[in-house]
Amino acid sequence: MSAVNWGDAPTWLAAVFAGGAALFAYQTIRSQREQIGEQRQFIAEQSATLELERAELRAAAEDRKWAQARQLRMHHHKAISRHIDGIAGEEDHWIVTILNTSDAPVHGIEVRFGTAYVAVEVYELAPSATHNLGAQLGDRLAAPVHLLGPGRAVRFKSQLWPASTLHNNRPSVTFTDDSGVRWTLDSYGKLEETPANGAS
Structure with a gap:
């Protein structure tokens, strides 16, 4: 070992x-x-x-x-002026109704026709009469409309044009929602935010 x-x-x-x-x-x-x-x-x-x-x-x-912006409604129609002799002419102006279906006010409501024309007349309107061209109008207002409360409506009227010019000057509405955002709604239903400088 x-x-x-x-x-x-x-x-x-x-x-x-x-x-x-x-x-x-x-x-x-x-x-x-x-x-x-x-x-x-x-x-x-x-x-x-x-x-x-x-x-x-x-x-x-x-x-x-x-x-809120999606709850602003714009109804627009071509309308005919009645002449002095009572005979109806051709469609020569726009009637635009703005209805605020939201639960908050909108501000600075302005309707333009084409790119350059503004409404010549603006009136308060009962919300139930938005589709009625012959509805009783309320007080006349200044444009742009400073404030449109919830459930309220206003009606704008354009100047008179020949039929061809009328078609080329379709209405659009510009407004500011209750949060301070500026919007534009055109006659085809396109809603878009408007830049701060006002360009679209």
């Missing part, structure tokens, strides 16, 4: 401990990499969720912004 070489034992122990330390370091690094990967995935998922929430909030805010 040979004697144990104790001189080699510390070397073996050092090698075993070094191997164990290396294995532990490797396991620690691998665990940390897995944790970092999981954290990155979690952060990416959270970022995607936050972006979806932001998009939903933006969409809701945009809907709220447009909500």
Whole structure:
């Protein structure tokens, strides 16, 4: 039976401990990499969720912004002037009725005909008479109409034109909602926000 070489034992122990330390370091690094990967995935998922929430909030805010403007109604008709002898002529002017169906007032209501013409007459109107061209008109108002309350209506009348000019000067209404946003609604029902400088 040979004697144990104790001189080699510390070397073996050092090698075993070094191997164990290396294995532990490797396991620690691998665990940390897995944790970092999981954290990155979690952060990416959270970022995607936050972006979806932001998009939903933006969409809701945009809907709220447009909500009142979409409730302003414009009814427009070509009309015929009655001549002194009582004989009706051809269609020669526009009659435009604006009805505020929202629950808040709108401001600065102005009707334009074509690009250059404004209404020559503006009157208060009973909301129930918006489609009745012969309805009894209320007080005469100045244009633009400063304030139109909820459920209220006003009627605008254009100047007189020949039939061809009448068709080329279709009406549009510009107004400011209760939040201070300026809008334009044309005779085809297109609603758009009007830039602050007034250009469309």
